[in-house]
Amino acid sequence: MKKIEQAAQLIEQNKSLFRCPICQEEIRVENTSVICNSHHQFDLAKKGYINFYSKASPRDYDRKLFEARYQVIQSGMYDLLHQKITEIIKGLDYQVANILDLGCGEGSHLQKITQQLDITFVGIGMDIAKDGIITAAKYHQGLIWTVADLAQSPYPSSQFDILLNILTPANYQEFKRLLHTDGRLIKVIPRSGYLQEIREQVMGEKQQTYVNDEIMAHFKKHFDNVEIHTVQYQWEVPADLLEDIWYMTPLTWRKEIEQSIEWVTIDLDIIIGY
Ligand SMILES: C[S@@+](CC[C@H](N)C(=O)[O-])C[C@H]1O[C@@H](n2cnc3c(N)ncnc32)[C@H](O)[C@@H]1O
Numbered sequence: 001m002k003k004i005e006q007a008a009q010l011i012e013q014n015k016s017l018f019r020c021p022i023c024q025e026e027i028r029v030e031n032t033s034v035i036c037n038s039h040h041q042f043d044l045a046k047k048g049y050i051n052f053y054s055k056a057s058p059r060d061y062d063r064k065l066f067e068a069r070y071q072v073i074q075s076g077m078y079d080l081l082h083q084k085i086t087e088i089i090k091g092l093d094y095q096v097a098n099i100l101d102l103g104c105g106e107g108s109h110l111q112k113i114t115q116q117l118d119i120t121f122v123g124i125g126m127d128i129a130k131d132g133i134i135t136a137a138k139y140h141q142g143l144i145w146t147v148a149d150l151a152q153s154p155y156p157s158s159q160f161d162i163l164l165n166i167l168t169p170a171n172y173q174e175f176k177r178l179l180h181t182d183g184r185l186i187k188v189i190p191r192s193g194y195l196q197e198i199r200e201q202v203m204g205e206k207q208q209t210y211v212n213d214e215i216m217a218h219f220k221k222h223f224d225n226v227e228i229h230t231v232q233y234q235w236e237v238p239a240d241l242l243e244d245i246w247y248m249t250p251l252t253w254r255k256e257i258e259q260s261i262e263w264v265t266i267d268l269d270i271i272i273g274y
């Protein structure tokens, strides 16, 4: 089956997890389009994703960055983070779960987390960057890839058991609307040591210590129950991944690598809200 047909089938089978981002009506799939009851139409792409975002994607994240992120994430840089998130999801004892990754980029986090689950699930990744979603659809099958804006999202209320929001801007009002009453928001934010080896090269002396207190305080305002898990380790950079490590973050935009990077520090907080 062609990628576009696979995407059409997956969306049709799970159409209750979508709504029109313009008028909020139900949607259905007709041939290679998604159509709502008021006839707004969104096209499926040959590459196997659906585009709900009518404007041009912002240019701060491009294909080169997403390809680099794909190589690095597939090489295992975030494996311990994925393991921890998988453990958290398994601990919730869902038999079935609708999982939505908001700001999924090239999709490897969603793919690596869901492949470790032994429950029935539907996995949807969304990002405003079309290049991210094109990369996700290129590499990962069995998941639904959507170009969409968090500010005008194409998903109905209270349908999702797990929302992932990994190193990506939040919209807490929207997260609460999307979550099922027993659902969980799992957000990942950087701590002070995160990728310090890259930041040191880019910013040198100008580098300032980063603290995530404000994000944490903001998060706590929106959820009665908050759990925090810290994930800290150093990851040895395989020599052939040096370029990908460098280009995987917008920090290094238009800057050349000066020194080799042998290790990178992963220093993250997983915050769970419900
Ligand atoms: C640092 S990247 C992280 C991507 C991915 N979660 C990862 O860790 O590889 C931040 C992502 O947030 C996305 N993003 C920013 N604003 C967004 C919005 N309003 N709606 C959807 N995605 C958005 C960007 O396009 C980008 O892919």
Ligand SMILES: [Zn+2]
Residues within 6 Å of the ligand: 020, 021, 022, 023, 024, 025, 036, 037, 038, 039, 040
């Ligand atoms: Zn509509």
